[in-house]
Amino acid sequence: MPTRIYIASAEGHTGKSSIALGVLETLTREVGRVGVFRPITRSTTEPDYVLELLLAHTNLNLAYEDCVGVSYDRVHSDPDGALTDIVSRFAAIERQCDAVVIVGSDYTDVGSPTELSYNARIAANLGAPVLLVLGGRTSNGSESRTTEDMRQIAELTSTELRLAHAGLLAVIVNRADPDALDEIIAGVSSAFDDTAASVPVWAVPEDPFLEAPTVAAVLKSTESTLVSGDPALLEREALGTVIAAMSLENVLPRLIEGAVVVVPGDRSDVIVATLLAHSSETFPSLAGIILNGGISLPPQVERLVFGLQSALPIATSPLGTFETAQRITATRGRLAADSKRKYDTARELFDNNVDGAALLRLLEVNPSSVVTPLMFQYNLLDRARESQKHIVLPEGEDDRILRAASSLLQRKVARLTILGDETAIRARGAELGLDLSEAAIISPFNEELRDRFAEEYARVRAHKGMTKLLAMDTVTDVSYFGTMMVHLGLADGMVSGATHTTAHTIRPSFEIIKTKPGVSVVSSVFLMALADRVLVYGDCAVNPDPTAEQLADIAISSSETAVQFGIDPRVAMLSYSTGTSGSGADVEKVRLATELLVERRPDLLVAGPIQYDAAADAAVAAAKMPDSPVAGRATVFIFPDLNTGNNTYKAVQRSAGAVAMGPVLQGLNKPINDLSRGALVEDIINTVAITAIQAATPVA
Structure with a gap:
């Protein structure tokens, strides 16, 4: 039952x-x-x-x-x-x-x-x-x-x-x-x-954060209309209310972090001063301003306010000061499906104060034999949390990175360094209602690190004619700066690609981190979380047309990645024919790759050449390759080329509703991972966790 x-x-x-x-x-x-x-x-x-x-x-x-x-x-x-x-x-x-x-x-x-x-x-x-x-x-x-x-x-x-x-x-x-x-x-x-x-x-x-209403909820309860500011900031929590119906010198000391400031619409001096205080580093970051009383701003003041181009939400309400304050006080916050920070806060409070293992014992829960996408994701986060590795995120100007960083820090998944201008990043984080207090934020123009990185980069690339003078410019590129941090042990791994191309993200790692001993090619896999199990697909992102030797190398790397993530590797070397049923250059490449793989890693369970259906479906396997320990039960699928691999992973992702995590790069001396430029916040969180696990369990 x-x-x-x-x-x-x-x-x-x-x-x-x-x-x-x-x-x-x-x-x-x-x-x-x-x-x-x-x-x-x-x-x-x-x-x-x-x-x-x-x-x-x-x-x-x-x-x-x-x-x-x-x-x-x-x-x-x-x-x-x-x-x-x-x-x-x-x-x-x-x-x-x-x-x-x-x-x-x-x-x-x-x-x-x-x-x-x-x-x-x-x-x-x-x-x-x-x-x-x-x-x-x-x-x-x-x-x-x-x-x-x-x-x-x-x-x-x-x-x-x-x-x-x-x-x-x-x-x-x-x-x-x-x-x-x-x-x-x-x-x-x-x-x-x-x-x-x-x-x-x-x-x-x-x-108190869990009880705080969003700015959007406050505006709704006070019948307010947004007239200026970034609509995305309406989802920030309002942590307090400041009634600014007093002189300017009395308002400024009363401003508090995350407050909604209620200002009578005819107090132009207070409105402008509040906006300037919000944009200043010496005053708290506000959640919004409500101009109450149904009074329109004078045209010249409105022009000045809009000219400041502040992202802070400004709204007008027809209500008087007392009723506005009363309605804000009565507005309750709630834990909603789209409130990421509240979700993270509630989850951490529960995990830190309720004995989950004891609760499961009381319920007499037996662990499931299947692995669902959510189970796998929770396992990733738990394993990363145990290792507490240090990951660098070069793209601090992207809101998705900041939202993911806030969630990762709140859930204590990893230690983080974000690259970019510290003042701008912390200000944007505050505007979004994020907690980035535990993140280290470093400018890629930091003089001490820039000099150190340039010297090391010039040494590593001396054979290509690189000099320190040239390197001083190169290392200020965030991908190079982050890679140098990993190379010199200032971080354990790097995750990038939300705003940069794959080539831009991984090129520095080819030059600086380089491949592991015995590995001839850097490749990638996707961890494909299906409804009841997790599979490994490689290579779907890096090598367009690998040779037989490279395919064998990719298979070995993919098997080792599978082990890192708790997947028992059973390797299917995919082709358009199974066993000896077909011929042709493409089939022969896979057949040779299979032989090389068996020769190099006789401990692995391998089948190839094999078609996808024979590798994944037990009924088909019984007819096409009945004596194989891999056919019908494969967990690691090696595609013959990038065209096949990329299209297959996307087809499975869309048609089977699988969660595709990756691409996970493999073969490098230290973990560097690439994001899709369409990555969601949850994708970034998963990739950081994957990178932390790679850093904690390096393959020998």
């Missing part, structure tokens, strides 16, 4: 969604198919943001409507009939899953005092143990609860669960006072001293 867990709370605004996300990811690391289910939602037709959030992070392609039970109205009109519907709809979704995270109702304004009792009835009827989430703050969020208050709530709610015959799995106190975690855990645990079995209790500290 699939694993089930029901996440419930005794009131609203406990941050249950962030706990649900942590549970979902804990299960996804171990279980092949993890689904989500919402027994009760405000509406079965309007989107539920909690469900959308969780579905965005599952490893199944579940339809939203299949994951919803009934509406609040249905529960109120016919509780017993609604429960029957919930059980029926849950059974349908569970058939597609190995585990299901069930998230209870949210105590909205249409809730009732019996809501916990009804959630307990649902959990009992679904046979799902309850993970109880208690709020460390009062339901309106105004103040922290005492330990005794939380102990009493735990006692009352556990009794309610017991009366409904729902099993209590564990308790998490969320949004807890960070300075009293141990006291809170001890106090809540004491509520279960008289029970037959101990109940694990964990406490997750409050992080």
